[in-house]
Amino acid sequence: MPAVSASARPVRAEGQWMGKQSRTAGRRVRVAVAMGIATGVVALGALAGTTVAQAAADPTVEGTPCTPTTRACVDLDSHTAWLFDKGAIVRGPLQISSGGPGMATPRGNFQVEWKDKDHHTSEFNNAPMPFSVFFAPGGIAFHEGSVETTSAGCVHLTLEDASAFYDFLSVGDVVEVH
Known part of the structure; x- marks a missing residue:
C-alpha cells in the first residue's frame, strides 16, 4: 500500500486515525458535548439551591426578584x-x-x-x-x-x-x- 499523508487519510472506525479536518471536527464535537454536560450539571445544581453561588444563578419567580427556593x-x-x-x-x-x-x-x-x-x-x-x-x-x-x-x-x-x-x-x- 502506498504511503498516504495524514491530511489525506480517510476517517476510520472508532479508535482509529482520521483525516486532519475530521480530527478538528471531532475535537469540536467533544468540546460541545463537554460544555453541554457541564451546563446540565450547573442547571441541576441551581435547582438544588445548595450554595450561595448556585442560588445566585437560580432563575427568579416571575414578577419577583426572588428564587423559587425561598418562602x-x-x-x-x-x-x-x-x-x-x-x-x-x-x-x-x-x-x-x-x-x-x-x-x-x-x-x-x-x-x-x-x-x-x-x-x-x-x-x-x-x-x-x-x-x-x-x-x-x-x-x-x-x-x-x-x-x-x-x-x-x-x-x-x-x-x-x-x-x-x-x-x-x-x-x-x-x-x-x-
Missing part, C-alpha cells in the same frame, strides 16, 4: 412582599414598609429564627409587634405595623398579611430581601 420574598425598592410554596406565589404582591434612613432593613438571604405572636419590643417603649417573625440579626422581623411610614428596620405588614406570614412561615424557612 418569603421582599423587594425593598418596590415596597412589596410575597409568600412562596415550592416556587409558586401563594400570597402577594403585598404592600410593605421597611426601615428608614439610618435604620435600613438589611438585604440578603436569611432564615426564620423565631416567632412570637404577641411580641413587645423593649427597644421602643414596649411597643407591640403583633405576629412577629424574626429573620435577621438585630431583631429584624415581619410584623403588623403601618405600611405608610418607615420602620426601625423591620418589615411592616397589614394586620391580615402579618397574621398570614406568621401562620405560613416556620423556623428555618428561607427569607430573601432584595
Whole structure:
C-alpha cells in the first residue's frame, strides 16, 4: 500500500486515525458535548439551591426578584412582599414598609429564627409587634405595623398579611430581601 499523508487519510472506525479536518471536527464535537454536560450539571445544581453561588444563578419567580427556593420574598425598592410554596406565589404582591434612613432593613438571604405572636419590643417603649417573625440579626422581623411610614428596620405588614406570614412561615424557612 502506498504511503498516504495524514491530511489525506480517510476517517476510520472508532479508535482509529482520521483525516486532519475530521480530527478538528471531532475535537469540536467533544468540546460541545463537554460544555453541554457541564451546563446540565450547573442547571441541576441551581435547582438544588445548595450554595450561595448556585442560588445566585437560580432563575427568579416571575414578577419577583426572588428564587423559587425561598418562602418569603421582599423587594425593598418596590415596597412589596410575597409568600412562596415550592416556587409558586401563594400570597402577594403585598404592600410593605421597611426601615428608614439610618435604620435600613438589611438585604440578603436569611432564615426564620423565631416567632412570637404577641411580641413587645423593649427597644421602643414596649411597643407591640403583633405576629412577629424574626429573620435577621438585630431583631429584624415581619410584623403588623403601618405600611405608610418607615420602620426601625423591620418589615411592616397589614394586620391580615402579618397574621398570614406568621401562620405560613416556620423556623428555618428561607427569607430573601432584595
